[in-house]
Amino acid sequence: MANTTKYDLVVIGGGPAGYAAAIRAGQLGKKVACVEQERPGGTCLNWGCIPSKALLKSAELYSKIQHCDDFGISVKGVDYDFSKIIGRSRGVADTMAKGIAFLFKKNKVDHFTGVGTINVPGMVEITDGPDKGKILPTEKILIATGCKPRRLPDLEVDGERVMTSRQALEMKKQPKSIVIVGAGAIGAEFAYFLNAFGTKVTLVEMLDQVLPIEDHETAAVVAKEFKKQGIDCRVSTAVENIKVAAKNVKMDLVKGDQKESITADSILLAIGVNANTEGLFSPRMKLDLHRGYVKVDDNYESSVKGIYAAGDIIGPPWLAHVATYEAVQAVQGMFGHSKPKRVKLFPGCTYCLPQVASIGKTEKKLKEEGVAYKVGKFPFQASGKAVASNQPEGFVKILVDEKYGEILGAHIVGADATELIGEYCLGMQLETTVEEIHHTIHAHPTLSEATMEAAATVFGEAIHI
Structure with missing residues (x-):
């Protein structure tokens, strides 16, 4: 019609x-x-x-x-x-x-x-x-x-034994144990959520770190905190021979030449889109x-x-x-309102605990590109607000051009990281230098002071470390 x-x-x-x-x-x-x-x-x-x-x-x-x-x-x-x-x-x-x-x-x-x-x-x-x-x-x-x-071939998603994120968001019953395949943002978030309520979680990632696209130090903090919380993180590990039964799912976890059979109530596929x-x-x-x-x-x-x-x-x-x-x-x-722009700079966020947020280049990427850079890093354990809130885990890390002080990347892991990253997003959009962040007065006591202190550490001028 x-x-x-x-x-x-x-x-x-x-x-x-x-x-x-x-x-x-x-x-x-x-x-x-x-x-x-x-x-x-x-x-x-x-x-x-x-x-x-x-x-x-x-x-x-x-x-x-x-x-x-x-x-x-x-x-x-x-x-x-x-x-x-x-x-x-x-x-x-x-x-x-x-x-x-x-x-x-x-x-x-x-x-x-x-x-x-x-x-x-x-x-x-x-x-x-x-x-x-x-x-x-x-x-x-x-x-x-x-x-x-994304799904795996020949593995039917039934919403109970085998799930993607969509089925996991409307689970009728909490699994007592689960294997989550893929430790990107979606996998990490569901791992944190289910583990917090007592589900035995095994988080499996083929690459060599959880949150594979994040800075290696950031990922290390998440892996350490996940271990404290009781999440079993397996990296550089593949999942093979998945067999779905009436009451459980069996599979092999393969790392190099080592193979381990594991059984869980459910499997959650977080392997991309x-x-x-x-x-x-x-x-x-x-x-x-x-x-x-x-x-x-x-x-x-x-x-x-x-x-x-x-x-x-x-x-x-x-x-x-x-x-x-x-x-x-x-x-x-x-419609001729303005010349369109393609995306070049954007933040990425993961909302597990601790939270993770980043923008721009990682250290690994800068090394691959041969860029001369400096690092500014400030731990939340030196932040009065973080300690008072009982959330001292993590840090703010800023990567800057060695010659001009241009901000090349920022990486935050810890309390409210996903809110704090906005300052660096604006700074990079405006081509702010690390010195300008350093000399901007931040309210005390706030978590945002850590973004200022991280900038100050580039010059060896941080007050609280």
Whole structure:
């Protein structure tokens, strides 16, 4: 059924890229439609960033209560209801999804539910879902369908014995033991969450450190703290011969020439993502792809004129905040509001305990590139606020150009690291030097003083170490 409305833009996908693009286009006065398979918010809001942070907050609170004696407070009979914890997480996602629906109405974005398929440039057909059969004529199309969790071949995901992050976010029953395959951000966060409530967690990573893309010293702190918490971390280890039974999962953990058989209630696959292009193109539509992801130019336009793409669907780093930035840039560019920018600098965050946040280059990368650099490092155990809060683990580390003092990278592990990284993000965006951070007065006592002190250590002028 053809739609009588001619749109300026139809966005396919309603996640952080899709809904941001639709809202921004609405703000620019354009006639916009957004087609989303489920409800607005996409994976991030409904099955990723937001509900997982609700789970992690429950784990953090439960852990703090268990250690409240450290603060001179006694609490008796502490217990938890796993189903309520999961239920609260889903409720948070519900609330946020309603917020996006409100923003669509506020910005006059038409929302359609179903699978958006591109048959020809200038037309999107809804081929499945409640709005199936509707055809949306449009001047421009933005693909923002994101990614879906990667699975292993011949291993059926049943939501109980075998899960991806999506099934883990709505677990009906807490597993007594679990093997988590992949120690990136998703794997590390679920390891922390489940372990906090008593699940026996084995975290397995093929590469040589947990959080493989992070600075090696940062990863070492996380591995050490995870071990203290009781998480069994296995690095440089592969998982082979997975066999799913009625009541458990058996597998081999292989490290070099050593093999160990292990049995657990469940296995969680946190091994990355694949581009979500299912149902996106009709057989007549041929867009250039690279490893399954849509190839775009500097204006976010694909190989077919008038069809754009942004967010996870164009490839790594697969971060919600990057997706939002790209989508807004794409929309502003396609409608002549401003010249679009490609992402060059972005923070990455992991919300386990201790938290991890970083931006820019790691030491390993700088050494590979032969860049002359200096290191400034300040431990949270020397921070009055961190010690007073009983959170002295971790540090702030800044990497700077040896000659000019330009900030090349920043790495934080510890309390509220994901909030603290913003200062360095702004500093690097403004091309601030490490000296300017050093000479900026920070309030006392705060955790943010550590960012100033780390800068001061570059010059050997830190006061508190």
